[in-house]
Amino acid sequence: MPLMSPEEYKASLRDGRRVFYRGEPVEDVTAHPTIGLAVDHAAIDYEMAHGGADRELAVVDGPVGPFSRYYHIPENAEDLLKRSALIERATALGGTLVVLIKEIGTDALFALHLIAAYMDRETGTDYLPRVKKFYEHCRDNDLAIAVAQTDVKGDRGKGPSDQVHPDYYVRVVSQDAEGIVLRGAKVHTSVSTNAHEIIVLPTRNMGEGDEGYAVACAVPANAPGLTMICSGYGRSGNEFEHPIASKHKMMETLTIFEDVKVPWERVFMNGETGMAGPLAKTFVEYHRFTAVSYKLPLVDLFVGASYLMAEYNGILRANHVRDKLAKLISYARILRGMTSEAARECRMVDGVAVPDVETVNIAKLHFATGYHQALAWVQDIAGGLLVTGPTEEDLNDPRLGELVEKYLGAAGGVSAGDRLRLMNLIAEITATDFAGYQAVLAIHAEGSIEAEKMTIWREHNTAPAVEYAKWLANIKD
Ligand SMILES: Cc1cc2nc3c(=O)[nH]c(=O)nc-3n(C[C@H](O)[C@H](O)[C@H](O)COP(=O)(O)OP(=O)(O)OC[C@H]3O[C@@H](n4cnc5c(N)ncnc54)[C@H](O)[C@@H]3O)c2cc1C
Numbered sequence: 323m324p325l326m327s328p329e330e331y332k333a334s335l336r337d338g339r340r341v342f343y344r345g346e347p348v349e350d351v352t353a354h355p356t357i358g359l360a361v362d363h364a365a366i367d368y369e370m371a372h373g374g375a376d377r378e379l380a381v382v383d384g385p386v387g388p389f390s391r392y393y394h395i396p397e398n399a400e401d402l403l404k405r406s407a408l409i410e411r412a413t414a415l416g417g418t419l420v421v422l423i424k425e426i427g428t429d430a431l432f433a434l435h436l437i438a439a440y441m442d443r444e445t446g447t448d449y450l451p452r453v454k455k456f457y458e459h460c461r462d463n464d465l466a467i468a469v470a471q472t473d474v475k476g477d478r479g480k481g482p483s484d485q486v487h488p489d490y491y492v493r494v495v496s497q498d499a500e501g502i503v504l505r506g507a508k509v510h511t512s513v514s515t516n517a518h519e520i521i522v523l524p525t526r527n528m529g530e531g532d533e534g535y536a537v538a539c540a541v542p543a544n545a546p547g548l549t550m551i552c553s554g555y556g557r558s559g560n561e562f563e564h565p566i567a568s569k570h571k572m573m574e575t576l577t578i579f580e581d582v583k584v585p586w587e588r589v590f591m592n593g594e595t596g597m598a599g600p601l602a603k604t605f606v607e608y609h610r611f612t613a614v615s616y617k618l619p620l621v622d623l624f625v626g627a628s629y630l631m632a633e634y635n636g637i638l639r640a641n642h643v644r645d646k647l648a649k650l651i652s653y654a655r656i657l658r659g660m661t662s663e664a665a666r667e668c669r670m671v672d673g674v675a676v677p678d679v680e681t682v683n684i685a686k687l688h689f690a691t692g693y694h695q696a697l698a699w700v701q702d703i704a705g706g707l708l709v710t711g712p713t714e715e716d717l718n719d720p721r722l723g724e725l726v727e728k729y730l731g732a733a734g735g736v737s738a739g740d741r742l743r744l745m746n747l748i749a750e751i752t753a754t755d756f757a758g759y760q761a762v763l764a765i766h767a768e769g770s771i772e773a774e775k776m777t778i779w780r781e782h783n784t785a786p787a788v789e790y791a792k793w794l795a796n797i798k799d
Contacts, residue, residue, distance in 0.1 A: 332365065335352055335361065340549045351516060356552075361515075364422075376415075391404065392405070403662060412425075416570050419571070426612065429611075429612055430605050434601070470521070471605065472509055473490065491525070494534045507576060507577060508576075513573065520542075522537065523602060524536055532595050539590055539591075539592075547581050548579060550577055551575055562746060563746050607682065611682050613686055614657060622654055627748050629647060679781050683778045690765055693764040701748075704748045711730070
């Protein structure tokens with residue numbers, strides 16, 4: 323099947339999936355006022371591949387015709403750089419919000435290729451042919467994929483089998499000649515309402531007794547027994563006040579598996595407790611690379627919008643403003659430099675390029691821990707009008723428009739309308755519901771800050787620096 327058009331993608335989502343929004347069943351996700359916005363946002367990936375200037379970046383030629391570059395298994399640093407550029411471009415078109423319907427799924431598929439190959443080689447299992455077949459099914463049918471990794475987890479201090487009930491982590495409750503039966507719930511599952519397939523991955527290391535929880539598989543979004551309960555975070559107002567959130571949205575769900583049957587050909591791990599952690603970690607290695615790639619439009623916007631606002635406010639020459647702009651520029655440039663560095667320093671595993679783990683995690687940690695400070699600098703430069711300004715209705719009102727224009731005009735003769743437009747854009751990324759969503763996304767998505775630090779601690783080779791310290795201090799072993 324050739325690449326899907328945006329319209330074909332939308333039509334393909336009318337498949338009887340079980341979705342609820344604020345307690346109400348949703349018959350057609352594409353027609354729903356909030357979820358439909360997420361569908362339109364997701365369609366960006368299909369639009370880019372369908373034609374126009376972005377097609378070259380978005381599409382590669384394969385054995386059965388052209389396919390989405392997201393599905394191209396990276397073979398070298400150049401492939402990773404192109405993948406990063408594609409993710410960045412799609413996110414820029416998405417108003418700083420990642421599109422994710424192919425990014426996250428292919429992150430999981432790359433990890434599954436590596437772990438299945440390892441398991442088959444080391445333990446004689448037969449998972450890799452299944453992974454390859456499923457990968458080709460998704461690639462050749464141009465499918466959108468969600469990844470349900472994060473379990474609801476209950477008491478974080480306890481493992482899967484020590485919880486007060488057995489379903490705080492998704493598990494296999496039975497299996498027969500046809501396949502497995504899955505029960506439990508995953509949470510925060512992005513783009514699930516508008517994906518075709520949901521890949522289920524383990525979220526952590528597993529030990530003895532956790533065999534039922536060491537499961538990886540793929541489930542169609544309309545599988546019997548699968549229920550998606552949407553987050554209540556909705557669409558935001560008009561385009562003047564919400565230039566991003568009125569047009570772009572990602573939808574997350576509580577994704578519940580009530581005895582969902584999964585045929586063997588879609589099962590990629592079943593009981594191998596020792597490999598649950600490595601699979602979770604390998605997915606995250608790719609997914610954090612996706613993360614730092616999709617953060618780039620947002621950090622660039624911090625710089626561009628603050629600079630323009632400093633001009634509008636007549637403060638561009640002030641030392642403290644230049645100081646803040648220089649720090650915002652550094653924040654953005656460090657992230658960009660480290661993202662490319664992670665691609666260039668990739669390592670090869672079974673012919674597949676894996677971004678440098680330590681660099682990816684340092685980049686993500688840099689972004690996440692600096693995020694709220696960066697927001698503060700942007701808010702500081704913009705001023706309080708971020709949350710107190712008049713509306714589009716006032717600006718267009720024959721009695722009030724002139725007054726708004728007279729009193730809220732900007733330096734250099736910039737109109738009040740343009741000043742408020744820029745103010746609203748900055749509010750959108752620093753002070754609205756959307757800004758709050760982005761802030762939580764910055765801290766938690768792709769794993770929390772502590773997970774990044776743990777990885778850096780584990781990956782970094784301190785020996786050369788320690789040896790250098792000993793040499794300078796004249797310490798001899
Ligand atoms: C917008 C958004 C989109 C997301 N999309 C997806 C998705 O598509 N698919 C998916 O699978 N996941 C997704 N996630 C989930 C994301 O990976 C998790 O939010 C993240 O891993 C943190 O898990 P949590 O939310 O359960 O928080 P928690 O794990 O509860 O973390 C809260 C705090 O508790 C700490 N903590 C947790 N456990 C322990 C422990 N044992 N010991 C000490 N401290 C601990 C953490 O470090 C953190 O400080 C998404 C998250 C967000 C916010």
